[in-house]
Amino acid sequence: MSKEIPIWRIKYHPKDLDNVCGREQVKETLKKIIQQRNFPHLLFVGSKGIGKTMIAQLFSKEFLDKDYDANFRLVYANVPLTDEERKQARTDAYIPTSKIGSSAGRRITTPVFIQAKVKPFVQLKVLGDAPYKILIVKNFETLGSDQQGFRRLMEIYGTNCRMILITTKISSIINPIVSRCQIILVSQVELDKFKELILDIAKKESLNISNECIEMLFRISDGKISRAIDLLQLSSLSGNTITAEDLYDNSIKFHNDLIRSLLMVAFKGDFPKTRDLARTILSDYKYSAHELFKLLLIEINKLPLSRFTRINLISLIADSDFRSLDGRDNDIQVSALLSKICLFSEYM
Amino acid sequence: MLMSKKDSDIPWVEKYRPKSIRDMALPTARLGRQRIKLDEELTSFLNEFFEERKHINRKNQQIREFNRTAIEKDQKEEVRIPPDKAAVLLEGPPGIGKTSIVFALANDFNMEVIETNASDTRTRNALESKLKETTKSRGIMDFITKSKEKLIFIDEIDGIYGVQDRGAIPTVLDLIDNTQFPIIMCSNEYKTNLQPLYNKIKRYEVHPLPKKEVVKIAKSILDEENITTLKSEDLELIIDKNNGDLRGVINDIQGIGQGKLEGDVRELILSLRRDSLEEIFTLIRDLFKVSSLREARNLTDKSDVDYNFLYKWINENLITFIKSNRELNNAFENLSLADEIFGRIRTTQYWGLLPYFFDLFTGGVALSRKETPISKGFQRVVFPRYSSGSYFSLTNVERDFIEKINRKYKISQIDFIQDFLPFLKVLCGASRKQLKNVSDWLELDAKEKRLLKYKSL
Numbered sequence: 136m137s138k139e140i141p142i143w144r145i146k147y148h149p150k151d152l153d154n155v156c157g158r159e160q161v162k163e164t165l166k167k168i169i170q171q172r173n174f175p176h177l178l179f180v181g182s183k184g185i186g187k188t189m190i191a192q193l194f195s196k197e198f199l200d201k202d203y204d205a206n207f208r209l210v211y212a213n214v215p216l217t218d219e220e221r222k223q224a225r226t227d228a229y230i231p232t233s234k235i236g237s238s239a240g241r242r243i244t245t246p247v248f249i250q251a252k253v254k255p256f257v258q259l260k261v262l263g264d265a266p267y268k269i270l271i272v273k274n275f276e277t278l279g280s281d282q283q284g285f286r287r288l289m290e291i292y293g294t295n296c297r298m299i300l301i302t303t304k305i306s307s308i309i310n311p312i313v314s315r316c317q318i319i320l321v322s323q324v325e326l327d328k329f330k331e332l333i334l335d336i337a338k339k340e341s342l343n344i345s346n347e348c349i350e351m352l353f354r355i356s357d358g359k360i361s362r363a364i365d366l367l368q369l370s371s372l373s374g375n376t377i378t379a380e381d382l383y384d385n386s387i388k389f390h391n392d393l394i395r396s397l398l399m400v401a402f403k404g405d406f407p408k409t410r411d412l413a414r415t416i417l418s419d420y421k422y423s424a425h426e427l428f429k430l431l432l433i434e435i436n437k438l439p440l441s442r443f444t445r446i447n448l449i450s451l452i453a454d455s456d457f458r459s460l461d462g463r464d465n466d467i468q469v470s471a472l473l474s475k476i477c478l479f480s481e482y483m
Numbered sequence: 484m485l486m487s488k489k490d491s492d493i494p495w496v497e498k499y500r501p502k503s504i505r506d507m508a509l510p511t512a513r514l515g516r517q518r519i520k521l522d523e524e525l526t527s528f529l530n531e532f533f534e535e536r537k538h539i540n541r542k543n544q545q546i547r548e549f550n551r552t553a554i555e556k557d558q559k560e561e562v563r564i565p566p567d568k569a570a571v572l573l574e575g576p577p578g579i580g581k582t583s584i585v586f587a588l589a590n591d592f593n594m595e596v597i598e599t600n601a602s603d604t605r606t607r608n609a610l611e612s613k614l615k616e617t618t619k620s621r622g623i624m625d626f627i628t629k630s631k632e633k634l635i636f637i638d639e640i641d642g643i644y645g646v647q648d649r650g651a652i653p654t655v656l657d658l659i660d661n662t663q664f665p666i667i668m669c670s671n672e673y674k675t676n677l678q679p680l681y682n683k684i685k686r687y688e689v690h691p692l693p694k695k696e697v698v699k700i701a702k703s704i705l706d707e708e709n710i711t712t713l714k715s716e717d718l719e720l721i722i723d724k725n726n727g728d729l730r731g732v733i734n735d736i737q738g739i740g741q742g743k744l745e746g747d748v749r750e751l752i753l754s755l756r757r758d759s760l761e762e763i764f765t766l767i768r769d770l771f772k773v774s775s776l777r778e779a780r781n782l783t784d785k786s787d788v789d790y791n792f793l794y795k796w797i798n799e800n801l802i803t804f805i806k807s808n809r810e811l812n813n814a815f816e817n818l819s820l821a822d823e824i825f826g827r828i829r830t831t832q833y834w835g836l837l838p839y840f841f842d843l844f845t846g847g848v849a850l851s852r853k854e855t856p857i858s859k860g861f862q863r864v865v866f867p868r869y870s871s872g873s874y875f876s877l878t879n880v881e882r883d884f885i886e887k888i889n890r891k892y893k894i895s896q897i898d899f900i901q902d903f904l905p906f907l908k909v910l911c912g913a914s915r916k917q918l919k920n921v922s923d924w925l926e927l928d929a930k931e932k933r934l935l936k937y938k939s940l
Contacts, residue, residue, distance in 0.1 A: 192893070
């Protein structure tokens with residue numbers, strides 16, 4: 136590569152399984168699978184942003200080797216389909232009248248996601264020498280009731296295509312799917328491995344970083360490596376020595392702290408300003424109202440508040456979230472919650 | 484023998500429809516934030532279209548020849564007229580002359596107008612049969628005579644709605660891609676289901692005519708028709724009430740001018756009521772002055788403003804009338820409950836709950852004002868600015884950006900927007916060198932670079 140990659144998160148993205156930071160147990164299991172050349176459907180479980188997809192992807196790459204490009208696909212269950220894809224799915228589901236049978240001229244009603252993204256891939260034969268294709272479905276739990284459509288699919292096309300389902304919440308995956316998969320728990324990266332990684336990067340980028348700073352980085356980024364590297368790069372802009380203040384300043388610019396600043400503005404009791412800020416956050420980050428409520432809840436649990444305040448705030452959020460389930464206009468529910476917090480702040 | 488139509492049978496709106504774009508009073512218009520002259524813009528649109536079509540047709544001819552000889556296999560795809568050059572959308576309140584502009588323009592260019600409007604059924608099939616043939620083929624007589632050019636005019640496109648017109652929008656989009664003739668569309672207001680259309684083509688906002696222009700036109704019509712009974716202050720009243728709607732004005736003066744004028748003209752004028760924005764403004768201002776639930780109910784009963792919008796207007800404008808946090812809290816408590824009830828009505832179809840909804844979002848909100856005094860001054864009422872999307876959707880620029888990133892680094896759209904883009908913004912905001920590095924590496928263009936602009940909150 137002639138030019139250096141300017142984004143560290145991409146630059147230090149591991150190239151193969153061996154380079155993945157920590158998680159020895161998972162790596163061992165996967166490597167055994169690669170040797171045996173056979174595996175059942177897999178279900179990766181672990182909290183958000185710790186590298187499940189990355190591991191699954193690298194695993195597929197090593198497993199399929201040179202046939203990787205043709206036989207691998209990654210689909211996101213939580214990204215809504217575009218209009219073209221919906222259209223395509225509708226036409227694909229149509230059985231032409233030239234076919235004989237009672238279903239001629241009708242449409243098969245499979246869920247659109249499966250019709251558009253999954254079926255076209257799994258139905259095609261394996262290319263090259265690979266034993267089977269690999270399909271990764273990310274955020275599988277967001278499929279909801281569409282999961283049912285996967286049950287038969289996994290059996291019928293199982294010989295042709297193995298699936299790796301990735302999820303953060305195993306509880307919202309239906310039992311029949313869980314029973315068809317081997318579960319692989321992906322844990323957070325261990326602190327000492329994390330230290331090794333950061334020190335390695337620091338060496339390559341000629342940075343000075345103290346032990347305490349690394350521990351702090353680990354805490355701020357919740358053990359998410361990509362976010363930690365982002366923070367490190369931002370802090371490196373101001374100088375080669377990374378200080379705790381740098382890390383802290385930069386982390387404020389990130390989104391969890393946006394929610395915190397929203398709360399801070401609300402606690403000052405200025406409603407119009409609060410609503411404007413909330414609207415900017417919602418439109419910039421494209422959160423739904425429900426996601427905003429959830430983030431607020433997480434943030435309130437982190438803030439140093441009295442038990443009384445905290446429980447009251449949580450009940451306010453719960454109430455608004457509940458109402459927004461039925462409500463038509465999410466902006467009203469968000470505004471209502473903020474106005475309540477503004478009023479509540481007068482008694483804090 | 485054919486009966487010739489009597490002059491008095493033709494609506495004046497049709498009778499006085501301008502024949503040429505040169506002798507009509509042009510409404511002001513905007514493209515984005517930029518002010519433009521509508522006649523120049525549309526004339527150049529048509530000229531550019533014909534130029535482009537000529538160019539493209541020649542190119543396609545070449546491509547077809549290439550393919551026949553299989554010299555150039557890469558160029559299988561025929562080129563098409565880019566959508567923003569094939570169609571434009573005029574958007575503005577009713578009766579300000581959008582339709583007139585299009586017909587006057589077609590007259591100037593000596594074109595035949597193929598029109599569909601909300602009165603036609605606009606299912607996919609109906610639209611296709613009406614439009615597609617005319618757009619693709621150029622008519623059998625073209626070989627013999629030079630036929631008129633055609634202009635496709637889709638009026639009242641925001642009226643494409645509901646089950647009857649299912650599939651119409653994709654058809655229109657298809658049409659824009661494949662057309663051989665220029666397309667002009669008209670609509671009254673922003674509609675979310677037209678979003679795919681807005682992404683593709685230029686959208687001109689047309690504003691109502693200034694009052695003195697309307698007066699001039701109305702007077703010239705009155706002169707033409709020899710009507711002297713209408714006093715000028717009555718004319719003013721008509722014009723004020725119609726709020727820029729020229730068609731409304733002409734219809735009103737025809738209604739009054741052709742009838743016998745007896746009794747109070749003003750009463751008659753006021754009875755010719757037409758829904759307008761001003762009505763919402765005054766309704767909201769009045770609503771926050773009420774002192775009892777009954778008054779609030781009377782107000783909303785009298786007006787025929789759509790309650791689907793009214794409660795959104797109240798949500799937006801509440802903060803100008805109510806100031807203290809305690810009152811705001813009560814107002815929003817009622818409003819959010821109203822919203823919840825309305826949602827339940829829509830899902831369960833139990834319309835018996837509607838009275839609660841009404842009382843809560845009108846009286847319930849307005850009567851929450853206890854401490855804040857009624858301001859004597861003018862209170863500005865604003866449009867509901869913000870509508871939160873119920874699902875995740877991206878603009879075209881964002882989508883292109885993600886595609887470019889995905890060539891080098893796999894990331895899902897949601898992760899990109901919520902996790903990666905904020906980081907990139909901070910990184911690129913730090914120094915110009917960083918911005919240059921990143922955008923060079925990702926090969927971004929100017930539009931996509933603008934996404935990286937960091938604004939601190």
